[in-house]
Amino acid sequence: xxxxxxxxxxxxxxxxxxxxxxxxxxxxxxxxxxxxxxxxxxxxxxxxxxxxxxxxxxxxxxxxxxxxxxxxxxxxxxxxxxxxxxxxxxxxxxxxxxxxxxxxxxxxxxx
Amino acid sequence: xxxxxxxxxxxxxxxxxxxxxxxxxxxxxxxxxxxxxxxxxxxxxxxxxxxxxxxxxxxxxxxxxxxxxxxxxxxxxxxxxxxxxxxxxxxxxxxxxxxxxxxxxxxxxxx
Numbered sequence: 001x002x003x004x005x006x007x008x009x010x011x012x013x014x015x016x017x018x019x020x021x022x023x024x025x026x027x028x029x030x031x032x033x034x035x036x037x038x039x040x041x042x043x044x045x046x047x048x049x050x051x052x053x054x055x056x057x058x059x060x061x062x063x064x065x066x067x068x069x070x071x072x073x074x075x076x077x078x079x080x081x082x083x084x085x086x087x088x089x090x091x092x093x094x095x096x097x098x099x100x101x102x103x104x105x106x107x108x109x110x111x
Numbered sequence: 112x113x114x115x116x117x118x119x120x121x122x123x124x125x126x127x128x129x130x131x132x133x134x135x136x137x138x139x140x141x142x143x144x145x146x147x148x149x150x151x152x153x154x155x156x157x158x159x160x161x162x163x164x165x166x167x168x169x170x171x172x173x174x175x176x177x178x179x180x181x182x183x184x185x186x187x188x189x190x191x192x193x194x195x196x197x198x199x200x201x202x203x204x205x206x207x208x209x210x211x212x213x214x215x216x217x218x219x220x221x222x
Binding site for chain 1: 152153154155156157199201203211212213214215216218
């Protein structure tokens with residue numbers, strides 16, 4: 001079993017829909033990242049959070065430390081949101097930079 | 112502002128040939144630098160990280176090596192490529208904590 005699991009693996013939505021991507025982890029973490037990888041491959045960090053909730057524009061990330069679960073929500077989705085979304089956990093005691101990555105959720109938003 | 116460059120963007124190499132991928136960072140001093148690999152259908156995997164010139168830590172034993180000849184330059188090398196070295200290679204940097212900024216990546220195909 002992977003230490004960081006994402007669901008779903010693939011997600012197709014219609015423009016305007018509310019989207020949720022889930023991330024569960026089995027290790028103790030000090031922080032969790034949500035990353036966005038566009039078709040060209042470049043990766044952008046969206047959020048880093050260790051508790052509660054963060055919001056940036058139409059993106060919202062939440063984390064429940066007790067349940068070892070995080071969600072990424074996209075409100076009023078748009079075709080330009082189409083990308084692979086990756087969650088990555090930084091666990092206690094891991095070497096610097098040794099994030100544990102999920103395999104990603106491929107999102108496709110249709111106009 | 113900070114910028115991270117990687118080249119080449121794509122590379123096709125025969126098995127057994129050498130490899131040199133370069134990453135440079137602008138706009139920051141003494142960054143922590145990282146090399147990640149993303150193989151098809153798998154999550155990102157940390158290969159090497161460096162906290163300073165000449166300081167390299169390897170996370171995964173393999174036929175790859177890394178060097179940091181200058182503060183903002185990080186090089187990934189191999190003397191003889193294997194088929195299994197194919198993948199998408201990402202350089203990343205941070206000043207404190209885990210990597211937050213990723214380069215555009217190099218897609219390597221070994222034939």
